Structures are given as C-alpha cells and as structure tokens.
Amino acid sequence: MTTAPQPAPPPERPMPAPTRESQPYWDGLREGRLMLQHCASCGKVRHYPRPVCPHCFSMESEFKPASLTGKLHTWTVCHHPFNFFFKAQAPYIVALVDMEAGVRINAPLRGVEASQLKIGQPVKLQFEPVTKDVTLPYFAIA
Amino acid sequence: MAHALREKAAVSGIGETAYTRGTTKSGLALQLEASLKAIADAGLSPRDIDGVVPYFPGAGIAEDFIANLGLPDLTLSLFVPMGGATCVAAMQSAAMAVATGVCRNVLISVGRTGYSGARVSTRLQQFPQFALAAEFEAPIGMFAPAQLYAQGARRHMELYGTTARHFAEVAVTTRRHAILNGNVVMNKPLTVEEHHASRMISDPFRLFDCSLESDGGAAIVISAADRARDLKKPLVTIMGVAEGHPESPASIAQRPDLLDFGLVKAASRGYDMAGAGPKDIDVAEIYDCFTFTVLRQLEILGFCKTGEGGPFVMDGRIGLGGELPINTHGGLLSQGHVVGLNHVIELTRQLRREAGKAQVKDAEVGLVTGYGDMGDGSLAILRRAA
Numbered sequence: 001m002t003t004a005p006q007p008a009p010p011p012e013r014p015m016p017a018p019t020r021e022s023q024p025y026w027d028g029l030r031e032g033r034l035m036l037q038h039c040a041s042c043g044k045v046r047h048y049p050r051p052v053c054p055h056c057f058s059m060e061s062e063f064k065p066a067s068l069t070g071k072l073h074t075w076t077v078c079h080h081p082f083n084f085f086f087k088a089q090a091p092y093i094v095a096l097v098d099m100e101a102g103v104r105i106n107a108p109l110r111g112v113e114a115s116q117l118k119i120g121q122p123v124k125l126q127f128e129p130v131t132k133d134v135t136l137p138y139f140a141i142a
Numbered sequence: 143m144a145h146a147l148r149e150k151a152a153v154s155g156i157g158e159t160a161y162t163r164g165t166t167k168s169g170l171a172l173q174l175e176a177s178l179k180a181i182a183d184a185g186l187s188p189r190d191i192d193g194v195v196p197y198f199p200g201a202g203i204a205e206d207f208i209a210n211l212g213l214p215d216l217t218l219s220l221f222v223p224m225g226g227a228t229c230v231a232a233m234q235s236a237a238m239a240v241a242t243g244v245c246r247n248v249l250i251s252v253g254r255t256g257y258s259g260a261r262v263s264t265r266l267q268q269f270p271q272f273a274l275a276a277e278f279e280a281p282i283g284m285f286a287p288a289q290l291y292a293q294g295a296r297r298h299m300e301l302y303g304t305t306a307r308h309f310a311e312v313a314v315t316t317r318r319h320a321i322l323n324g325n326v327v328m329n330k331p332l333t334v335e336e337h338h339a340s341r342m343i344s345d346p347f348r349l350f351d352c353s354l355e356s357d358g359g360a361a362i363v364i365s366a367a368d369r370a371r372d373l374k375k376p377l378v379t380i381m382g383v384a385e386g387h388p389e390s391p392a393s394i395a396q397r398p399d400l401l402d403f404g405l406v407k408a409a410s411r412g413y414d415m416a417g418a419g420p421k422d423i424d425v426a427e428i429y430d431c432f433t434f435t436v437l438r439q440l441e442i443l444g445f446c447k448t449g450e451g452g453p454f455v456m457d458g459r460i461g462l463g464g465e466l467p468i469n470t471h472g473g474l475l476s477q478g479h480v481v482g483l484n485h486v487i488e489l490t491r492q493l494r495r496e497a498g499k500a501q502v503k504d505a506e507v508g509l510v511t512g513y514g515d516m517g518d519g520s521l522a523i524l525r526r527a528a
Contacts, residue, residue, distance in 0.1 A: 013281065014276070014280040014281050014285065015281055016277045016278065016281050017276075017277060018277070019277070022277065047396060048274050048277070048278055048393060048396065073297070073400075074293045074294070074296050074297035074300070074400065075293060075296060076284075076289055076292035076293050076296055076344050076345055076346075077342070077344065077345035078283055078284070078289055078344050078345075079341070079342040079343060079344065079345065080286075080288070080341075080342075080343040080344065082285055082286040082288070082289065083280070083283075083285065086283045089283070091342070091345075092283060094282065094283060094284050094289070094293070096293050096395055096400075103396065104395050104396055105395075106278070106279055106282065106284060106293075106395045107282050108282055108283060114345065118300075119297070119300050119301070134281075136281055136282055137282070138282070
C-alpha cells in the first residue's frame with residue numbers, strides 16, 4: 001500500500017496558553033486594556049503574573065488597568081524566521097518597553113525604521129485581535 | 143579559612159566524540175561513547191562510577207547508564223536544568239558529592255543530535271524554564287535564544303558603543319583556535335569581512351555571531367582529589383566552582399538589568415572559594431552561545447569593566463599568545479555545541495599540557511564558564527596540581 005504525500009500544513013501562529021494566573025491579562029488585551037497584577041496586600045505591581053508576591057509573600061492579588069504609554073528600553077530586528085509563521089513578516093522589530101506602570105512589555109514595534117530608534121523613545125501600546133479569543137499587543141511610536 | 147570544597151575534587155577523566163554535522167548515531171550512543179572515553183581516560187572502569195549527572199533535557203538518564211555501563215551501585219542521580227550553565231554547575235554538585243563521600247566518581251555527560259535530530263531551537267519551548275517565553279513572547283515573534291539575547295546585546299551597544307567589529311573579533315579568534323584543534327565542525331578560516339557579510343539572524347546577531355547546531359557527545363569524570371592523585375593523568379583540581387541564578391530567571395524581559403547574568407552572583411563566590419582572582423587566570427574557556435555573551439561575561443568576571451568588553455577583546459588580547467587566551471578549542475561557535483562540556487574538557491587539556499598546537503605555555507590556573515536558559519550562570523576555576 002502506498003500513501004500519497006500530504007501537503008505541508010500552513011504554518012500556525014504560536015498562541016498563548018493562558019494559565020489560571022495569567023487569564024485576566026489576556027482577557028484584558030481582548031477588551032483593549034492592559035491589565036496588570038497588583039499585590040492586594042502591599043500594592044506592588046508584578047509581571048508576568050504569578051501566584052505569590054515576591055516582596056511580601058501574599059497570595060492575594062488583583063488586576064487593574066494600566067497606562068498604555070512607555071519608553072523604549074531596547075529592541076531587536078528579527079530577520080531569520082525561527083517559526084515559519086513569521087517568515088512573511090520578517091524583518092520585524094520587537095521592542096522591549098519600560099511601561100509607565102513599572103513593568104516591561106515585549107511586543108512588535110510598527111511604523112518606524114530600526115535606524116531611527118533610540119533608548120528612551122516614547123511608545124504606545126496598541127491591540128491587534130488575531131482570533132476571537134486572543135488579542136496580542138504591539139507598539140507604535142507615541 | 144579556606145572554603146570546605148576548595149581542591150577537594152578533581153577532573154579525573156575527559157572524553158568526547160567527533161563533532162559533526164550529520165551522524166547515524168543516537169544522542170544516547172554519542173553520550174555513552176564519550177562517557178566510556180572519559181572513564182578510560184581517568185584510568186577507571188565503568189564499574190567505578192557511582193554518580194551520574196546527565197544533561198537534561200537530553201538523551202540518557204540514570205537508567206540508561208546503569209543498563210549500558212553495568213553500574214553496580216549508583217548512589218546519586220541528578221539533573222541540573224540550567225541550559226548552557228548546566229555542565230559547569232553540575233561540577234559543583236559532583237564536587238559536593240565526592241568531597242562528602244556520597245560518591246567516589248561522578249560522570250557528567252552530554253549527547254546531542256542538535257543537527258541531525260530535532261533542531262535545538264524547536265525543542266526549547268518544551269523546557270519548563272521556557273514556559274513564560276512560550277506564553278508571552280513566542281506569540282509576538284520572539285522564541286529563539288538568538289532573538290531573546292539580542293535585545294541585551296543591542297542595549298550594550300547603545301549604552302557603551304560596543305560594535306559588530308568587537309563581535310567579529312570573538313568569532314574570528316575562536317575560528318583560528320578551532321583550526322588548530324582538528325576535531326571541529328568549522329575548519330576553514332573566517333575573516334572579519336566574512337563575519338560582517340554573513341546574514342542577519344536577529345539584529346545585532348549575524349550568522350557568525352551564533353553558535354553551531356551540531357552532533358556530538360562529551361563527558362567528564364569528577365573524583366575526590368586525594369583519590370584522583372593515583373589515577374594516570376596529571377591532577378587537575380577544582381579550586382572554586384559556583385552557580386548563579388539571575389533575578390527574574392525565566393524572563394529576560396522583566397529583569398531589572400538585562401545585562402545581569404546569573405554569573406554576576408556566581409563569579410564572586412567562585413573566586414572566593416578558589417582564593418583566586420582574574421589576575422591568576424592563564425587561560426579561559428568562556429561559554430560562547432553568542433559572540434556578545436563572551437564580551438559580557440569577560441566584564442562580569444572582572445577582566446575588564448562593564449562597557450569595556452568590546453575594546454578588551456581587540457588587538458590579539460584573547461588569542462593564543464595574548465594576555466588572556468580564550469576558547470582555545472574553538473568553542474560553541476566553531477568546534478561544536480555540547481552545551482559547554484567541551485569547554486571543561488579543553489581547560490583540563492590545557493592544564494594537563496595536552497592541548498597540542500593550541501597549548502597555552504605553562505598554563506597553571508584556568509577558568510571555565512557556563513551560561514544558559516534565560517541567563518543562568520556558572521563558573522569553575524581549575525588548577526594543575528600535578
């Protein structure tokens with residue numbers, strides 16, 4: 001018996017698998033908000049979401065909406081598509097941003113040339129729905 | 143008072159397979175082949191091994207070593223999941239085991255089909271240490287180490303004026319050393335121009351800033367120093383050894399200072415245990431997953447100040463005959479990628495004065511580092527005690 005060769009499936013975008021801790025963050029993005037986890041006891045913000053506050057060890061926390069503005073901490077320009085889904089987009093800039101809220105967000109930075117970038121440049125978080133459940137963040141120059 | 147572990151353990155045996163791109167052997171077979179060589183090099187029988195630390199996640203586990211080597215009474219089986227920092231960190235665990243008498247001879251080993259099997263970059267997301275990167279960074283197009291580490295390299299360039307020319311110097315020097323070794327994947331000379339012309343992977347890393355995906359196995363045996371004195375090769379003792387875990391260990395993005403590798407914490411502890419400092423080091427094998435990673439570790443280790451790693455590597459300083467010869471075997475950039483166990487093997491050869499054309503004259507004390515996952519670090523300082 002011979003098996004007909006199967007065409008390769010189109011590359012799939014890697015998708016987040018939210019955990020019980022991180023679900024509110026992903027729900028927030030879908031609603032167009034940046035929701036960050038704060039300790040309910042000492043009030044300190046933490047990202048990425050996790051069960052225990054590393055400052056006061058409280059396990060109680062709440063998610064609050066945060067400002068969408070931040071400043072460029074550093075960046076890379078991805079040329080080689082380590083996942084074939086991103087081949088069509090390459091090269092693309094991924095910016096690491098110091099958010100006003102005191103955490104960092106890593107996300108694509110669009111609408112600017114890498115040669116124009118400087119540490120400290122103001123940027124603003126934007127939202128890109130990619131499925132009905134998942135919205136991903138990206139940045140634009142503020 | 144000297145640290146309780148100082149010079150209590152020795153690297154008694156070393157072994158490695160051919161480093162290739164393409165093999166018909168399994169990762170386990172490569173790991174066992176290297177292990178048998180290391181055990182023979184120590185003048186031991188496989189029956190003498192009573193502790194194993196196989197690289198994890200990797201090919202073999204303790205059960206494989208018992209089944210293949212007929213180990214009669216294994217008293218210690220450990221994993222040290224620190225990516226590229228694993229092998230040197232495992233030396234700390236092994237030194238503790240032989241110094242306390244829990245074990246007599248501990249085998250640390252790696253076997254990889256990183257070229258002919260599943261590529262390294264596609265396996266990474268299955269590691270628990272990479273769970274945060276898989277959830278938050280892979281969906282936005284960042285998942286390979288070349289991408290995740292590139293942001294730190296870019297920041298170093300912006301803050302301190304480090305350049306691609308500095309990166310190239312590491313790549314070109316390492317290649318020159320590899321050619322002297324013989325058992326290497328990359329055996330043709332590399333010029334600065336060829337480095338600059340190589341394709342961009344994730345800016346600022348070009349192809350020749352990145353380590354190899356290769357096939358091969360490597361192994362070492364750690365024995366109590368007083369026992370190793372009776373074995374057949376010159377005695378190479380562990381003066382100091384330490385591992386370090388950075389802040390925000392599973393996410394570089396959230397680390398207060400992206401350039402604070404785990405080595406920042408490990409270096410002072412390792413030097414203190416050794417009772418030695420940067421000025422005592424005759425030769426250094428620095429974990430080189432990327433050229434930039436070498437520059438930054440040289441700063442952290444105190445060979446130069448933060449921000450001066452670029453200028454430091456220039457003018458032949460890190461080449462054979464220079465002030466601080468590094469990666470005298472060709473490293474991960476040019477010899478092969480066995481997660482840095484080849485660095486420990488090369489340092490041992492240097493101190494035994496078995497390094498052939500790459501021998502650093504009169505090498506007495508040397509240093510080896512590991513760097514892995516999201517910035518875990520480790521170092522060991524070894525001495526020719528023969």
